[in-house]
Amino acid sequence: MKEISIGLIGAGTVGGGVIKVLNNRLKAIREDMGLPLKLARVADKVTSRFKDLPVGDALCTSEAQDIIDDPSIDIVIELIGGTTFAKKVVLAALKAKKHVITANKALIAEYGPEIFECAGQNGVSFYFEASVGGGMPIIKTIREGLVGNNVLSIKTIINGTCNYILTKMSHDGLPFETVLKQAQEKGYAEADPTLDIGGGDTGHKVAILASLISNGYVPYEKISKEGITSISKDDIVFAKELGYTIKLLGIINRNVNEKDVDVRVHPAMLHTDHIIASVNDVFNAVLLEGDAVGRILLYGRGAGEMPTASAVVSDIIDVARNIASGNTIRIPMDYYSTDKEVPVKPFESISSRYYLRFTVTDKPKVLASIASYLGEHGISIASVMQKEGYSKDNVPVVIITHTASEQGIRDAIAGIENADYTRDKTQIIRIVD
Amino acid sequence: MKEISIGLIGAGTVGGGVIKVLNNRLKAIREDMGLPLKLARVADKVTSRFKDLPVGDALCTSEAQDIIDDPSIDIVIELIGGTTFAKKVVLAALKAKKHVITANKALIAEYGPEIFECAGQNGVSFYFEASVGGGMPIIKTIREGLVGNNVLSIKTIINGTCNYILTKMSHDGLPFETVLKQAQEKGYAEADPTLDIGGGDTGHKVAILASLISNGYVPYEKISKEGITSISKDDIVFAKELGYTIKLLGIINRNVNEKDVDVRVHPAMLHTDHIIASVNDVFNAVLLEGDAVGRILLYGRGAGEMPTASAVVSDIIDVARNIASGNTIRIPMDYYSTDKEVPVKPFESISSRYYLRFTVTDKPKVLASIASYLGEHGISIASVMQKEGYSKDNVPVVIITHTASEQGIRDAIAGIENADYTRDKTQIIRIVD
Numbered sequence: 004m005k006e007i008s009i010g011l012i013g014a015g016t017v018g019g020g021v022i023k024v025l026n027n028r029l030k031a032i033r034e035d036m037g038l039p040l041k042l043a044r045v046a047d048k049v050t051s052r053f054k055d056l057p058v059g060d061a062l063c064t065s066e067a068q069d070i071i072d073d074p075s076i077d078i079v080i081e082l083i084g085g086t087t088f089a090k091k092v093v094l095a096a097l098k099a100k101k102h103v104i105t106a107n108k109a110l111i112a113e114y115g116p117e118i119f120e121c122a123g124q125n126g127v128s129f130y131f132e133a134s135v136g137g138g139m140p141i142i143k144t145i146r147e148g149l150v151g152n153n154v155l156s157i158k159t160i161i162n163g164t165c166n167y168i169l170t171k172m173s174h175d176g177l178p179f180e181t182v183l184k185q186a187q188e189k190g191y192a193e194a195d196p197t198l199d200i201g202g203g204d205t206g207h208k209v210a211i212l213a214s215l216i217s218n219g220y221v222p223y224e225k226i227s228k229e230g231i232t233s234i235s236k237d238d239i240v241f242a243k244e245l246g247y248t249i250k251l252l253g254i255i256n257r258n259v260n261e262k263d264v265d266v267r268v269h270p271a272m273l274h275t276d277h278i279i280a281s282v283n284d285v286f287n288a289v290l291l292e293g294d295a296v297g298r299i300l301l302y303g304r305g306a307g308e309m310p311t312a313s314a315v316v317s318d319i320i321d322v323a324r325n326i327a328s329g330n331t332i333r334i335p336m337d338y339y340s341t342d343k344e345v346p347v348k349p350f351e352s353i354s355s356r357y358y359l360r361f362t363v364t365d366k367p368k369v370l371a372s373i374a375s376y377l378g379e380h381g382i383s384i385a386s387v388m389q390k391e392g393y394s395k396d397n398v399p400v401v402i403i404t405h406t407a408s409e410q411g412i413r414d415a416i417a418g419i420e421n422a423d424y425t426r427d428k429t430q431i432i433r434i435v436d
Numbered sequence: 437m438k439e440i441s442i443g444l445i446g447a448g449t450v451g452g453g454v455i456k457v458l459n460n461r462l463k464a465i466r467e468d469m470g471l472p473l474k475l476a477r478v479a480d481k482v483t484s485r486f487k488d489l490p491v492g493d494a495l496c497t498s499e500a501q502d503i504i505d506d507p508s509i510d511i512v513i514e515l516i517g518g519t520t521f522a523k524k525v526v527l528a529a530l531k532a533k534k535h536v537i538t539a540n541k542a543l544i545a546e547y548g549p550e551i552f553e554c555a556g557q558n559g560v561s562f563y564f565e566a567s568v569g570g571g572m573p574i575i576k577t578i579r580e581g582l583v584g585n586n587v588l589s590i591k592t593i594i595n596g597t598c599n600y601i602l603t604k605m606s607h608d609g610l611p612f613e614t615v616l617k618q619a620q621e622k623g624y625a626e627a628d629p630t631l632d633i634g635g636g637d638t639g640h641k642v643a644i645l646a647s648l649i650s651n652g653y654v655p656y657e658k659i660s661k662e663g664i665t666s667i668s669k670d671d672i673v674f675a676k677e678l679g680y681t682i683k684l685l686g687i688i689n690r691n692v693n694e695k696d697v698d699v700r701v702h703p704a705m706l707h708t709d710h711i712i713a714s715v716n717d718v719f720n721a722v723l724l725e726g727d728a729v730g731r732i733l734l735y736g737r738g739a740g741e742m743p744t745a746s747a748v749v750s751d752i753i754d755v756a757r758n759i760a761s762g763n764t765i766r767i768p769m770d771y772y773s774t775d776k777e778v779p780v781k782p783f784e785s786i787s788s789r790y791y792l793r794f795t796v797t798d799k800p801k802v803l804a805s806i807a808s809y810l811g812e813h814g815i816s817i818a819s820v821m822q823k824e825g826y827s828k829d830n831v832p833v834v835i836i837t838h839t840a841s842e843q844g845i846r847d848a849i850a851g852i853e854n855a856d857y858t859r860d861k862t863q864i865i866r867i868v869d
Contacts, residue, residue: 024584024728035651036583037768132581138729140573140581147580148565148573150469151457151749218468278735281714295457295746296571300735302711313728316584324766331761335470 007323008043010070010101011061012092013082014052017106017133018045020312021080026057028316038323044070071095078322080315081105090114097121097129102326104318106133106311112207112223115214119336128325128332130318135208136161138310139303140317141289145215146334152293154216157255158435161208163285163306164192164199165231165251169239169270170283173248178236191285202228202251202268209253212289213266217257218338219345221266227350229269238360238430241388241401245358247272248280252435259294263346265353271435272358351410356385356434359412361400361419362427365393369424370400376418377404380411396426403434440756441476443503443534444494445525446515447485450539450566451478453745454513459490461749471756477503504528511755513748514538523547530554530562535759537751539566539744542631545640545656548647552769561758561765563751568641569594571743572736573750574722578648579767585726587649590688591868594641596718596739597625597632598664598684602672602703603716606681611669624718635661635684635701642686645722646699650690651771652778654699660783662702671793671863674821674834680705680791681713685868692727696779698786704868705791784843789818789867792845794833794852795860798826802857803833809851810837813844829859836867 009025011018025032025042032038042061045053046069053063062069067083070076071092079096083089086109093110096103098121105111111118111131122129132142136159145154160166164186171182183200186192198204206228213221231251242249249270256265273280278300282288287305292298304310325333337343363369374384388401404412416429442458444451458465458475465471475494478486479502486496495502500516503509504525512529516522519542526543529536531554538544544551544564555562565575569592578587593599597619604615616633619625631637639661646654664684675682682703689698706713711733715721720738725731737743758766770776796802807817821834837845849862 020728027727028584028586031651032583035768035771138582138726139732140577143576143581144573147754148576148750149571149746150465150753151461151746153460218464293571293746294460295453295742295749297737297743299572300733302733302735304730309728310730313582313584313726316728317581320583321580325761328758328761328764328766333757333761335468338468 004039004327006039006041007077007326008041008075009078009080009319010044010046010073010076011042011080011082012046012067012070013084014045014047014056015082016308017311017315018047018082019052019056020308021082021315022056022058024309024312024316026059032320036320038320038327040319040323043076044073046070067092071099076101077326078102078104078319080319081107086110086113093118094121097125097127100125100127102128102322104130104315104322106315108134108204108207108211112210116220116340119339123332123335123337126332128322129336130322132318133311133314135211136287136289136301137303137305137307138313139287139289139301139305140314141212141301142215143317144301145212149291149293149296149299152295153259154291154293155257156292157212157216157253157289158279159209159212159253159289160250160279160282161253161287161289161305162199162205162251163287164196165205166282166287167191167285168200169231169234169249169251172234172236173239173243176236179232179234200232201230205251205253205268209255209266209268212253213255213264214339214345216255217264217345219343220339220341221264221345221347225347227267227269231270233430234270235430237399238432241360242272242358244388245403246275247434248275249432250280254435263348265348267350270432272432273435351413354406354408356406357404357412358432358434359402359404359416360430361402361425363398363400363424364426365395365398366424372422372424373400373402373419376415377402380415382407382411382415437472437760439472439474440510440759441474441508442511442513442752443477443479443506443509444475444513444515445479445500445503446517447478447480447489448515449741450744450748451480451515452485452489453741454515454748455489455491457742457745457749459492465753469753471753471760473752473756476509477506479503500525504532509534510759511535511537511752513752514540519543519546526551527554530558530560533558533560535561535755537563537748537755539748541567541637541640541644545643549653549773552772556765556768556770559765561755562769563755565751566744566747568644569720569722569734570736570738570740571746572720572722572734572738573747574645574734575648576750577734578645582724582726582729582732585728586692587724587726588690589725590645590649590686590722591712592642592645592686592722593683593712593715594686594720594722594738595632595638595684596720597629598638599715599720600624600718601633602664602667602682602684605667605669605672606676609669612665612667633665634663638684638686638701642688642699642701645686646688646697647772647778649688650697650778652776653772653774654697654778654780658780660700660702664703666863667703668863670832671865674793675705675791677821678836679708680867681708682865683713687868696781698781700783702866704866706868784846787839787841789839790837790845791865791867792835792837792849793863794835794858796831796833796857797859798828798831799857805855805857806833806835806852809848810835813848815840815844815848
């Protein structure tokens with residue numbers, strides 16, 4: 004059998020990991036699996052990276068184009084990141100009839116339809132296991148392992164930065180800003196952490212997962228995304244006292260008889276004995292519910308050099324197995340197209356139990372007024388918590404509601420926030436079962 | 437593309453589930469995945485089963501041989517169970533160049549080499565996702581998702597019956613026999629529960645997993661298997677007081693630089709905050725450690741009609757995709773052969789921390805004598821627990837050791853059990869981190 008040649012574009016953290024993992028497993032891949040794989044070329048603008056990596060006799064270049072132009076390359080691995088140059092490279096590689104593997108969630112979430120269409124037209128595979136959940140084989144699990152199921156729901160902790168910050172806030176009793184700074188120092192958060200802490204990264208990942216399970220295209224920009232920046236020390240403490248943990252969740256709910264899908268990203272209160280409530284630090288988890296399999300959980304490291312490299316290498320083997328069996332597109336992705344856009348349910352239409360933290364001035368009848376606004380919108384109160392020890396003009400009133408509509412909650416809060424006793428924006432955290 | 441015809445042999449619980457799942461997903465399979473699958477024939481000795489199942493226009497027969505003899509059948513699903521007739525059927529189907537899918541762990545663990553060799557010789561696929569962990573895609577995760585890793589260890593709760601019994605014993609404070617009876621009444625334990633409660637079923641599953649991760653053949657009969665029948669109410673209570681939970685574990689440890697592998701099945705004490713300590717009832721979990729990915733956990737229902745059917749159907753799709761791409765054996769299993777037997781480390785050579793429960797008569801110097809026997813074998817004591825409220829001749833003395841060798845423990849206990857103060861067999865439970 005002819006050698007299968009890999010061209011790797013981007014030899015940064017993950018790229019370096021891929022080179023190491025390939026090197027480490029090359030004997031098993033070539034001998035036990037019978038796949039004549041070879042790392043043939045590596046491209047990176049920062050050519051100094053090559054000398055620290057076990058690139059073997061791969062040709063190294065500063066130009067991605069060299070790999071695209073090389074007719075001997077069968078598989079291109081895009082690990083550049085970003086969506087501008089990466090998109091150009093991916094489309095050029097596909098048009099050159101090379102199979103492409105990426106870890107780039109933003110690229111798929113934002114330009115998936117164009118990319119999958121291009122791959123289909125050129126009869127090549129486009130694989131992206133590392134784009135969601137790092138080393139956890141979540142894409143494979145959905146597209147292959149659970150293919151006998153209609154996946155009805157996904158609840159996922161899929162951003163390591165946010166989970167690290169929330170875990171630290173909870174364990175050490177520190178405020179958000181302090182923990183964010185620590186996370187940045189440790190390399191768990193980027194210098195510009197907006198995409199992580201604002202929920203955008205989780206949004207990219209759930210856009211991909213939602214598209215996969217609904218056999219259509221769920222556009223990233225249609226998904227409501229709320230990050231963790233508003234979560235206060237108080238919220239963490241109150242949650243604990245009430246028996247909950249706060250996690251940033253990606254949530255997908257599908258009803259096979261409905262066209263639209265509920266997809267959203269927001270902080271959520273999970274009861275402490277919820278199966279994913281104890282997923283801490285940088286760990287990720289995906290809890291899926293299938294109509295045949297019931298609940299399935301995957302847990303592992305969702306990021307980092309080696310876990311992400313593990314996922315990229317599993318894609319390399321898959322694509323090599325495709326090539327060995329005659330180059331077919333094994334898993335058609337025709338549904339990931341703008342023609343098959345799946346409507347996202349308006350956030351206002353969901354219902355949930357709610358944690359509401361009002362910040363009010365301490366004067367008579369405030370609680371009665373809040374309760375009255377809630378009651379007017381059909382919202383029933385499950386419990387109330389008000390504590391001493393706050394300044395008179397900054398008293399937190401925490402209310403847990405029974406199941407209520409998002410629209411009702413928003414309307415009631417608009418009223419309460421207009422009242423003269425309200426001193427700050429109301430904190431709304433949805434309680435997830 | 438030519439229709440891909442399935443012949444299902446065995447329309448019992450799982451077989452019925454497969455028919456339902458196929459029926460449920462047929463439109464998605466044929467249209468979205470582009471796989472022209474068809475349930476063509478169903479065989480079962482109990483022909484009355486057919487009328488309650490959505491067999492569509494599949495031909496039903498009481499004779500498995502009808503399916504093997506039918507040249508139009510591409511894929512045979514063996515869901516007969518047992519290892520005698522099932523083995524004959526599987527080998528005959530493979531020789532007739534049909535791809536075979538099974539959920540039969542005993543068959544693979546005991547006759548894997550013969551079956552994989554036969555599949556290889558006939559150029560057909562033999563898939564077995566449902567044989568381990570029901571609906572959790574653990575075989576796919578190892579053979580595909582984690583293929584970039586050397587899997588270094590597996591710890592698994594993989595027998596639902598045992599986990600249900602241990603959970604109930606712990607939650608309800610009931611003795612083993614009572615809970616076993618309840619489990620039998622609820623259908624969670626067989627009329628003859630030996631294979632489950634004796635560790636044999638877990639042994640079958642770890643034999644398969646150990647073979648897969650060590651790229652060789654780990655024979656079932658070489659694996660030490662200890663069941664849960666000796667676990668007493670007292671052990672459960674003492675474990676709790678010490679901060680542990682008792683689970684039946686399948687354990688595999690590999691060192692890539694050593695030829696032999698540590699594989700065993702026994703009850704284990706897990707610290708209550710261990711990630712799989714809270715896997716309760718009939719749920720299963722597999723915790724894997726890969727050299728690239730780190731720790732990965734899969735959790736879900738390891739048995740039952742629909743979860744098992746979910747796994748069988750994922751195999752059907754995989755095999756159909758193989759057929760669609762030209763009938764190749766996508767994942768060679770040549771290593772699952774008696775030529776490539778992997779030696780299993782003698783149980784005596786392991787080391788661990790231990791929970792030891794001695795049953796002694798209450799007289800002076802007993803504890804000193806026990807401590808002395810342990811000391812003589814280099815075993816260091818971490819903690820001791822002795823309680824009031826037992827009859828003078830039936831006093832439990834519980835000792836937690838620091839890390840000690842299994843051989844040392846066995847030798848020390850032999851001495852202690854020969855002493856005149858010992859009244860019963862010593863309970864040994866290994867503590868697993």
